Amino acid sequence: MLFHVKMTVKLPLDMDPANAAQLKADEKELAQRLQREGSWRHLWRIAGHYANYSVFDLPSVEALHDTLMQLPLFPYMDIEVDGLCRHPSSIHSDDR
Numbered sequence: 183m184l185f186h187v188k189m190t191v192k193l194p195l196d197m198d199p200a201n202a203a204q205l206k207a208d209e210k211e212l213a214q215r216l217q218r219e220g221s222w223r224h225l226w227r228i229a230g231h232y233a234n235y236s237v238f239d240l241p242s243v244e245a246l247h248d249t250l251m252q253l254p255l256f257p258y259m260d261i262e263v264d265g266l267c268r269h270p271s272s273i274h275s276d277d278r
């Protein structure tokens with residue numbers, strides 16, 4: 183199943199910079215592992231915002247929930263999720 187996810191990062195302004203840097207490094211490590219493994223298909227910065235649009239490929243809503251909750255920045259993000267299905271006018275026969 184494909185999911186379009188918008189993540190908006192809202193770190194507290196008074197967060198210790200070393201703590202913030204560690205969270206971002208941990209987030210990057212996990213995000214890159216999930217991309218290499220294929221479940222985090224796309225990761226795009228939303229220009230002008232500390233936010234991203236991502237596409238996840240996971241077997242269930244529960245798997246998506248578990249994945250998002252594992253993210254080190256999860257406590258500091260607003261997350262919006264939309265499930266994706268094939269558009270009848272899409273020319274692609276796979277899920278590209």
Ligand SMILES: O=C(O)CC1=CCC(=O)O1
Pocket residue numbers: 189191209210211213225232233234255
């Ligand atoms: O910077 C972000 O948008 C949050 C984030 C997701 C994966 C990552 O490495 O940072």
